[in-house]
Structures are given as C-alpha cells and as structure tokens.
Amino acid sequence: MKAPVRVAVTGAAGQIGYSLLFRIASGEMLGKDQPVILQLLEVPVEKAQQALKGVMMELEDCAFPLLAGMVGTDDPNVAFKDADVALLVGARPRGPGMERKDLLQENAKIFTVQGKALNDVASRDVKVLVVGNPANTNAYIAMKSAPDLPAKNFTAMLRLDHNRALSQLAAKSGKAVAEIENMVVWGNHSPTMYADYRFATVGGESLKTLINDEEWNRTNFLPTVGKRGAAIIEARGLSSAASAANAAIDHIRDWVLGTNGKWVTMGIPSDGSYGIPEGVIYGVPVTCENGEYKRVEGLEIDEFSRDRMNHTLAELEEERAGVAHLLG
C-alpha cells in the first residue's frame, strides 16, 4: 500500500467541488492504487461550513477504499498543512454579462492569503493548480505570495480550453478526440486565449491540412472555444462545473503521472521563451514526466499567431498591473 497523498481543495462545498471530490477520492486523479487524504477549505460562514459537512458526510457514505482521511476547515493553514497537491477552486464565479477579469478585485485577495499559507505550511513540492477566476492572474498572485516555494509549483487551468478545442476539432474533422495530438491553447483563460492547431496531427497527418478551412478557424473555431464559458453560463444559468472538475483532474493526473510524450496545455510561469516575459502565467504546450512538466520548445510562431499571442499577453499584463498593489 502506498503512503497517502494529501490533497487540499478550496471552495470544497461549491459546484466544482461537488463534481471534483468524489472523483479524487475514487482514484481518478492520482491512480487507483494511491490513497488520498482530503483537506477541505471553505469560508468561515455557517452556511458554507454546514454545506461542507454535508459533502464530507456523502464522501464517508461512499466508503471509498482510497480515502485515507478527511479534514474540513475554515483555516488555510490547516487545509494546506503538508499538502502535496492543492486545488485552488474557491472563488466567486462570474454571472451572465461579466468577463472573468471583472472578478479580479474581489477574488485576488483570496490568493494572497492562500499563497502565504501555502508558503508557510505546504509540502515544498506542492503542486498547485489555480481554477478560481481569473485563473492565470490568481495563480500569479499565489506564486508571488509564496516566495519560499519554487515558482514552477504554481499553475493555472487552461485544460478546460484545451479539451473544448479538442472536441471542436474532432467534430469538424470527423476524427476521434483520442487521435488528435499536438494541440495547444496559448495565453490567458479568457476570450483572448489562442487555440492553435497548426501543429496538430491525426495518425501522423497534419490536422490543419485535413481541415483546410482557415475561414472556419478564424470566424468559428477561435470564438467558439474562447467564448465557451460564457455560452455555458448562458445555457445553464451557472458556470461550468463538471467539465471544469474534469479538466482539473486531467491537469493534475497528467502532471503527476505523466503524458507519455503527449502535449497538454498548462498555464505555467514563463521562462521568457516565445516572447512571453518571465514569470507571466501563460498557457503553453507541455509534456509531463516523473512529476515535472516540460515546455514544448522551438515551435514556429507565424505572424497571425504572434498577433494573437501578444493580444492575450497584453490582457495578462493589464491584469497583473491591476493587482500590483496587493503584492507589495
């Protein structure tokens, strides 16, 4: 039996939490042989704490063989204590007519507090995934608030965009999602993101050549993927939850267990490559092996792509400037 891994989840009584926790406890994130201890954080508000208790009762009632322990708390220092994985989900979601960056002033403070707590009490190897919006800038805030942890431990979720793009490409090309390799979503988790299938292949053949429809790329594919979150809010009256939880599981599973050479998209601190200033949390293609992600390097960036990549970067820089006062 392996030693249990400590997984902290914030916003554990929220919509995404409800889709996420049961799958983590059943082994879908870290493997069917990996026991987990769930360390669940909610706000210090009676209603939220009660709801969290209810979720924990349900987790108990599943009698998951891999669930080796559970803690429910309103204190980040308890939730993040020795955490090996931290899923920062807890934050306000947007409603109809809002952009994710409209949440920035309200949500940003959460990530200074939680970054500091991670810095103080989490495992030095903690793998942090920020889901709460605006995810890239919140991850940046958490990273900057945790100077004693390696910056590379902090990531933002672009995987939902990656998965959305894969499904759109599969439908357009008539190929299976599983056949599509080498797809990437560059930049910010916002409508400015740039879903790029110039390098994508199906059975070794170029997907771009197969689709051969640049008009569709620009007027249909890019806006559909970029505005999918808003389309879900419009349809459901609530922001995506099960697909977001699924993407979070994909992100951490791949980071921990590896991708076998397959590209996936992660928002990670830039190393300065691709013209992205160092430290900006930006979606890039990575492969994962032995618990580490590795940026796919040396991809050619054409003029259209450079334009799109600069556009999403400009938005990230604007968001970063908007929270500079929180970071001292």
Ligand SMILES: NC(=O)c1ccc[n+]([C@@H]2O[C@H](COP(=O)([O-])OP(=O)(O)OC[C@H]3O[C@@H](n4cnc5c(N)ncnc54)[C@H](O)[C@@H]3O)[C@@H](O)[C@H]2O)c1
């Ligand atoms: N990156 C992505 O792809 C992606 C996808 C979907 C949703 N999101 C974002 O995820 C976040 C959560 O969405 P949801 O639908 O679960 O929202 P929700 O309102 O259903 O749940 C959020 C929960 O977080 C809790 N919370 C708030 N502040 C907290 C704090 N400081 N510490 C701990 N818990 C806290 C709330 O009490 C609530 O229970 C939103 O910001 C949403 O926009 C991101």
Ligand SMILES: O=C(O)C[C@H](O)C(=O)O
């Ligand atoms: O769009 C939102 O506000 C929620 C989430 O970021 C999404 O992409 O579905």
